[in-house]
Amino acid sequence: MSRWRGEDAQYEHQFLVRLPPEVAKEVRDSINANSYKRKPLSIDFSDDCRRAVIEYGHDKLYGKMYDLPCIIESQKTVDRKTFYKSADVSQLLICKEDASSDEDIIDVSSMTKGGKILNRKELKKYAIIHGISPPLKNVRKRRFRKTAKKKYAHSIEVER
Template sequence: MQLPRLFFFSGNKFNRALMEEQFILRVPPSVAERIDRLLSENESSEEDKSLDLSFCEDGRSGTFVIGNDHFPVSLMDLPCVVESFKTYDDCALVKTADIGQMIMVREPGDSTPDAVEYRHGLTPPMRDARKRRFRREPDLNPELVQRVEKDLLNIMTGATVENADILKFKSNFSIVV
């Protein structure tokens, strides 16, 4: 099996081969059925023959048009990068893209999302991914941090630690608190 090349030689110059551009389009079920009919080989009605996606000047909102119907669109950042793969022989997978954004098509009456980042991933296990999977900052008492910093500086200069309690264990180890 030969993998596709990213660069090829043309004359005296190396030209970058065209990389695939991919995006995730999340649509309501009614729109999904219409797109499925349009892409299938079955005959679809004349009104569903046209698809269009355009964005406003802000780059985050726009309009999706299928047939004569217009749907509002939002460009949302995903909580993590999604990798896309392709296969040529049903055996080996080749990575084709890293996808970090999703185009969300909404029903005309739905409200626009408040945040730029979509809280949930594409699959149910990624629900509230940032909240559940990434470490939170620990709650530290600033007075305790200052006391420990002062004690460490005293130890480094050879002085003693103030207000230290020594705990002795049955072994030869002791802990200074």
């Protein structure tokens, strides 16, 4: 009922998306001008939710979902003094205008009943080392204390 399988422990799931500069400007303008509906924006995911295709009007963007190094809280306010935590934001979808490899072109027809959980090794491919604020650039390598593992650390793939 209330297992924390990622998103279930929050009311909403939130993630960040990074768009190419020109598209970002256009999207930002249309959001602010409230004329956003002129160009429809849609998203589609691969089975493991690591790849996405974003369509903006006739433009196609290819995205890859990364895991951010730091815990980011999305904090909501209606008076600019008290803040209510709205969600944990822990992923960043980086979108590019061209598919850099075959891997990026996902087969939309095979989408998705959803819910594939990657193992730890697969997850590492999606770990981004930079935080989103300037001082946390390269934080995973530069600023995180390393955990000293004991020799008999057991394989953690066993339990789920």
